[in-house]
Amino acid sequence: MVDALKIGIAGLGNVGAGVVKVLNQNADLITRRAGRPIVVTAASARDRNRDRGISLDGIAWEDDAAELATRADVDVVVELIGGSDGPALTLARRTFAAGKPLVTANKAMLAHHGMELAQIAEIAGLPLKYEAAVAGGIPVIKGLAEGAAANRITRVYGLMNGTCNYILSRMEAEGLDFAAVLADAQALGFAEADPSFDIDGIDTAHKLSILAALAFGARIDFAGVAAHGIRAIARTDIAQAAALGFRIKLVGLAEVQDGQLFQRVHPALVPIDNPVATTMGSLNAVVVEGDFVGRLFFQGRGAGEGPTASAVVADLVDIARGDVRPPFVMPVGALAAMPRAPAADRQGRYYLRLSVADRTGVLAELTAVLRDCGVSIESLVQRGTSSDGDATLVMITHEAREADVLASLAHMAASASVTGQPVMMHILDF
């Protein structure tokens, strides 16, 4: 029998405990697949005595996670502390300094420091692996970096935040407002007490910046991701979209246009025949479009103890098998620092919803604004008057330039005929 691969785990929340469970429960199977046993020899967490449903017998304890890196009985460090900086980053640097591979589920750390860490790992010839950082249990890092390696990737997008997809799915299924579903999700533990990282799109932006780097051979540019969340979505938007053949999803989208990188997280109307649209509840989905393979679609559980631990252990099996590749497919020096593509020139169809005063001439006024901005209307629905005397106007534009649509919205928002903030969403015509 070959020597076991000895693991030090930093962070024993759900995912860390899950990794211990997977390695225990499927030990024989994993040993055969990895070619050697994979065993947890040391761990660190804030509270040693919390009941996690796992035994820590035979696992050495460190109060300071950073000490895991230099332990003689640790071959590989698994970082599950979280947070872009602080102890996670310290541990990552120490792990490479100690000449050991790192496995992490930490998208925030990678989004902010991925290039630095990849550079250090590359110079030392060490694996830095992070399958669990994007879309949980779905092997999309592997699918993109290795499975689609033959292709010039033209676009990558998907649903990478289970909390948002859960909220939007329940708003649709139960006809509820955002605030009601969020409160219930928090009560049920499906949303954080401070949900802003999820519902404002930051978490998706972290993940998208990692996928974009892999897809396009670009340096990670998290600051270049425009992130818009789902707070402004009303149940009427969901109903209107459904009537028009769409579902509203929080989509992270990255494309390369003329050597420029476009990255955005935003609620979008996804055509119902796109498998992203039928990805419901807390499921995640990622689409990769390549010049030879066409559209690849991956769907599965994006979070939770079991799925995330599954991805962490897949990375450990790769390391046990001696698989060492540059963390972002190619050497950091070969990754392009791509200029950001301006959103203004993007072409697409848009969904617009306005509350308007229910009086003569309003429609003529607003359609004139759109015409003057060069935006033409494909369909328009005016819905009955609400209790406060307003009507709802829902429009789908023809293909239009984004800057023109935004200009028309600014004009309309300033009109006395328009009550409340207009809502605009992108239509994903692909």
Added chain:
Amino acid sequence: MVDALKIGIAGLGNVGAGVVKVLNQNADLITRRAGRPIVVTAASARDRNRDRGISLDGIAWEDDAAELATRADVDVVVELIGGSDGPALTLARRTFAAGKPLVTANKAMLAHHGMELAQIAEIAGLPLKYEAAVAGGIPVIKGLAEGAAANRITRVYGLMNGTCNYILSRMEAEGLDFAAVLADAQALGFAEADPSFDIDGIDTAHKLSILAALAFGARIDFAGVAAHGIRAIARTDIAQAAALGFRIKLVGLAEVQDGQLFQRVHPALVPIDNPVATTMGSLNAVVVEGDFVGRLFFQGRGAGEGPTASAVVADLVDIARGDVRPPFVMPVGALAAMPRAPAADRQGRYYLRLSVADRTGVLAELTAVLRDCGVSIESLVQRGTSSDGDATLVMITHEAREADVLASLAHMAASASVTGQPVMMHILDF
């Protein structure tokens, strides 16, 4: 610059020509991802002079494919000849004898000789890679073997034949009969002149036997796959299924039950909320269910020049990166020779369609047969009388034992009240 990885391609049909195109068109990108250039140095095919839309300049020619294996300017052989035996198998054996890795898209050869080839490759420490053999461009071999490596896989199933999915999709969309769509598909080049490998489920069975071995750590048992095709499906079945919330798909399904391997290819009713059901046209889809990751879903193009070449080149990139693993995840000696699970004891719901004489007492007679066999009915629809005086009876059973359902069918088929052959299909309640 590191030395190029030099490829010899046997077979220059669509896929072979596609591999040359991918390696030419994306040469810079692939070099960066693979860490070295990947170049085609030699080729072999039946006809040297056919116009394939690629230049063969600078590519050495062999009339006998087997000679590629021993050429000094070939590091890796790509086998795209096809066929389970003959020149493909000869080439595969010679390639390993010459100490070189093999990449193949040949599911028939693997289904029949995969264990022998894996054993030879393993002893020589050589890669045998075959991402293109199952589900074309979808990286499902990698997703299953590596991405899901942490999991005890409980079930793997999917749509792995684009021709069948295309035919069934068009039957539904256009309300046509099987024979009409098949003839049109043949005229359009979407189905072979002899379509039996596709429409009788043999091609799917080849692929399923490979997936089952990977999923369950079992030896390939192609002979243990019961294969049923789509010839008997009528448009009325598709319409009836739709009315009940299902789509009919040709599904390859493998499960392990109590240490026994169940493998079957059959048309089945898939619930419309399963993403397999919304996989239309020539797309393929594969579901992998694991004990920690839950349900993983992969969808994409299962055939064609670009997608299949994409998978072949992904294998070449892995080889260029020095990734050597046992071809079936674990050493051949560790693969279990699993006994076959009997179908008779399987529990499930079933769809039954019968043509019956439209006269008093028929329904009482047939429902009594079902009762006597221990099969209870969940729903029953009798449809109007046809021009020849028959009525159509469509039933969904409650959960029942498969042997009991088959026994009831045999009794009913023998009844003078039943005209024509009864149709039975499985319902995939997962």
